[in-house]
Amino acid sequence: xxxxxxxxxxxxxxxxxxxxxxxxxVARLEGSPAPGxxxxxxxxxxxxxxxxxxxxxxxxxxxxxxxxxxxxxxxxWYRRRLEEAWALRxxxxxxxxxLRVFFSESDGIPGLIVDKFGPWLxxxxxxxxxxxxxxxxxxLLARTIPGIRGIWEKSDGDGRRMEGLPEASGLxxxxxxxxxxxxxxxxxxxxxDPTSQKTGFYTDQRDNRRLVSPWFAxxxxxDAFTFTGGFAVAALAAxxxxxxxxxxxxxxxxxxxxxxALGGWEPEEVLxxxxxxxxxxxxxxxxxxxxxxxxxxxxxxxxxHLEKALRGYKDLNLQALKLLExxxxxASFSCSGLVDFHxxxxxxxxxxxxxxxxxxxxxxxxxxxxxxxxxxxxxAEYLKGxxxxxx
Ligand code: SAH
Numbered sequence: 063x064x065x066x067x068x069x070x071x072x073x074x075x076x077x078x079x080x081x082x083x084x085x086x087x088v089a090r091l092e093g094s095p096a097p098g099x100x101x102x103x104x105x106x107x108x109x110x111x112x113x114x115x116x117x118x119x120x121x122x123x124x125x126x127x128x129x130x131x132x133x134x135x136x137x138x139w140y141r142r143r144l145e146e147a148w149a150l151r152x153x154x155x156x157x158x159x160x161l162r163v164f165f166s167e168s169d170g171i172p173g174l175i176v177d178k179f180g181p182w183l184x185x186x187x188x189x190x191x192x193x194x195x196x197x198x199x200x201x202l203l204a205r206t207i208p209g210i211r212g213i214w215e216k217s218d219g220d221g222r223r224m225e226g227l228p229e230a231s232g233l234x235x236x237x238x239x240x241x242x243x244x245x246x247x248x249x250x251x252x253x254x255d256p257t258s259q260k261t262g263f264y265t266d267q268r269d270n271r272r273l274v275s276p277w278f279a280x281x282x283x284x285d286a287f288t289f290t291g292g293f294a295v296a297a298l299a300a301x302x303x304x305x306x307x308x309x310x311x312x313x314x315x316x317x318x319x320x321x322x323a324l325g326g327w328e329p330e331e332v333l334x335x336x337x338x339x340x341x342x343x344x345x346x347x348x349x350x351x352x353x354x355x356x357x358x359x360x361x362x363x364x365x366x367h368l369e370k371a372l373r374g375y376k377d378l379n380l381q382a383l384k385l386l387e388x389x390x391x392x393a394s395f396s397c398s399g400l401v402d403f404h405x406x407x408x409x410x411x412x413x414x415x416x417x418x419x420x421x422x423x424x425x426x427x428x429x430x431x432x433x434x435x436x437x438x439x440x441x442a443e444y445l446k447g448x449x450x451x452x453x
Contacts, residue, residue: 064093064101073105079438083124098190115191119226125172143170160245162432181211188221200234212236251324266429274393275300281352291318293355304330341381353391362398379413386452395447425449
C-alpha cells in the first residue's frame with residue numbers, strides 16, 4: 063500500500079475525522095502514489111490515521127475518506143456513500159425537484175458534487191481522486207437514484223485548476239437534456255439549463271427563499287445579486303408589490319427575467335452593473351425599498367483577504383440599510399466559509415451602528431439540508447444569513 067507518514071503531532075485533527083492533511087504535515091512518502099491514488103496515512107508513532115486521495119499538486123496533500131484500519135475503499139464503499147447521501151435527501155423531495163444530492167467531503171467523497179434538476183443529474187469531479195472513479199460513480203448514481211434520464215458532467219472551477227486538471231464537460235450516462243428544463247421549488251417554477259457553464263441554480267438558498275419571502279408581501283423589493291431571480295420569484299409569489307433585479311451578469315439577468323415571466327411577472331426595473339456602485343446610485347436618486355436581498359458571491363477567498371472582505375460585506379449592508387424604509391426588511395447573506403456566524407452578525411451590527419438605525423434580527427438563516435456539515439469539518443458551513451427589520 064502507498065503510504066504517507068506525518069510529522070509528530072500532525073495527526074490530531076485527522077484522527078478526529080477532519081478530512082484534510084496539508085502538505086506541511088507530511089514527513090515521508092512511500093510507494094510513489096500518482097495523483098488521485100488511494101494512500102494510507104500513518105502518524106509518526108506508527109498509528110493508523112486513515113485512507114484517502116493523494117494529490118501532489120494541491121496544498122491539501124491527502125483528502126481522507128475512511129478511518130477504519132483495513133477497510134477497503136472499493137465499489138461497495140462508494141455505493142454505501144451514495145446510498146447514505148440519497149437517503150438523507152429523500153425528505154427534501156417534498157419541497158423541490160432541484161437539490162444537491164452529493165456534497166463532497168460532507169457526504170464522504172472528496173471532490174464529488176452532484177446536483178439534481180428534475181430527472182437530470184449534473185456532476186462535478188473536482189479532485190483527481192474523484193476524477194479517477196468518474197465512470198463508477200456515474201453507474202452507481204444511475205442505479206441509486208430512481209428516475210434518472212441522464213448524467214451530465216460539468217467539471218469546472220478553481221478546485222480543478224488547482225489540482226492541475228483540465229475542465230471537462232459532456233454526457234456521462236443516459237441522454238442529454240435538450241436545453242432548459244423546468245424545476246419546481248416550494249411551488250415556484252424556474253428554468254435551468256444543466257449544460258450551461260454560465261447559469262445554473264443555487265439550491266442552497268431554497269429554505270431561505272421560503273423563510274424570508276412572507277415578510278416581503280406588499281413591499282417593493284430590491285433583489286441584489288439576483289442571479290437567475292431565485293429570491294425575486296419567491297418574493298412575487300408571496301405577494302411582493304414589485305421587484306427590482308440587480309446583478310453584474312447580463313446572462314443571469316436575462317434568465318431571471320425569463321423565470322419571472324413563468325409566473326406572469328415583469329420586473330419593475332433591471333439594473334446591470336456593480337452592486338457597490340449601484341446601491342449608491344439608488345440612494346442618490348432618492349430611491350427607497352420595503353425589502354432588500356443581499357446575496358453577494360464569496361467575498362472572502364483566502365484568510366489573507368478576510369479583513370478586506372469584511373469591509374466589503376459591511377459596506378454593502380450599510381448601503382442597503384440606507385435604502386430601506388422605516389419598518390423595512392433586509393435579508394443579508396455571506397457564502398464565505400471563512401466568515402463564521404459570529405463574525406457575520408458582528409459585521410451586521412457594525413453596519414447597523416453606522417447607519418444610525420435601529421436594527422433587529424428576525425431570523426437566522428443557513429444552507430439547506432442538502433448541503434450537510436460534518437461536525438469534524440466546520441469549513442463546510444459556508445452559507446449564513448439574517449433577516450433583519452430596520453426602523
Ligand atoms: N441570490 C441568487 C444567487 C446569487 S449568486 C439566487 O438566489 O440564486 C451571486 C451573484 O452575484 C451572481 O449572479 C453574480 O453575477 C453576481 N455578482 C458578482 N459580483 C457582483 C457585483 N459586484 N455586483 C453585482 N452582482 C455581482
